[in-house]
Amino acid sequence: MSHPARYRNGVRVSERHGAGEWTLEKILLAALMPLGLWIASTAFTLSGQGYDAVLQWFASPVNAALLAATALILFGFASLAWKVIIEDYIHVAGTRALLIGLVNLICLAAAAASVFFIVRLALGSAPLPAGFGI
Numbered sequence: 774m775s776h777p778a779r780y781r782n783g784v785r786v787s788e789r790h791g792a793g794e795w796t797l798e799k800i801l802l803a804a805l806m807p808l809g810l811w812i813a814s815t816a817f818t819l820s821g822q823g824y825d826a827v828l829q830w831f832a833s834p835v836n837a838a839l840l841a842a843t844a845l846i847l848f849g850f851a852s853l854a855w856k857v858i859i860e861d862y863i864h865v866a867g868t869r870a871l872l873i874g875l876v877n878l879i880c881l882a883a884a885a886a887s888v889f890f891i892v893r894l895a896l897g898s899a900p901l902p903a904g905f906g907i
Contacts, residue, residue, distance in 0.1 A: 794853055801850040808843040828894065837895035844887035852880040 815836075819827055830836055855876040863869040 794857070798850065798853050798857075801846050801853070804846050805843070805850060808839065808846065811839065812843060828897070831891070831894040832897065834895070837891055841888045841891045844891065845884050848880040848884035848887070852877055855880075 815830070819830060822830075831840075856873050859869055859872045859876065863872060
């Protein structure tokens with residue numbers, strides 16, 4: 774048996790629209806809070822240290838894995854947050870879809886680049902290929 778559609782101000786109301794995204798946002802944010810504290814304490818600990826100390830820090834598999842997880846969670850959360858902002862303020866469907874796709878692409882590229890460079894540093898490689906550094 775189907776339930777009759779509900780309307781509010783002439784707009785159909787879906788009782789479950791966005792519930793999964795909202796839950797995922799809260800889970801990602803809950804994961805980011807302790808990781809953010811860890812990043813802050815790490816930044817405080819590594820400030821003033823030399824290049825070799827920072828490379829040694831990256832060489833730890835635990836540090837590299839936590840940093841990569843932080844990057845993935847951060848860009849996943851950012852993607853969802855921007856999606857909500859775009860859906861709320863961009864009312865032209867084609868433009869909205871284009872912007873959401875662009876934000877997702879940017880967040881995916883940033884997450885992939887972050888993990889790539891974290892792995893390179895963890896393995897002891899230079900952060901950039903020769904000729905691209907300062």
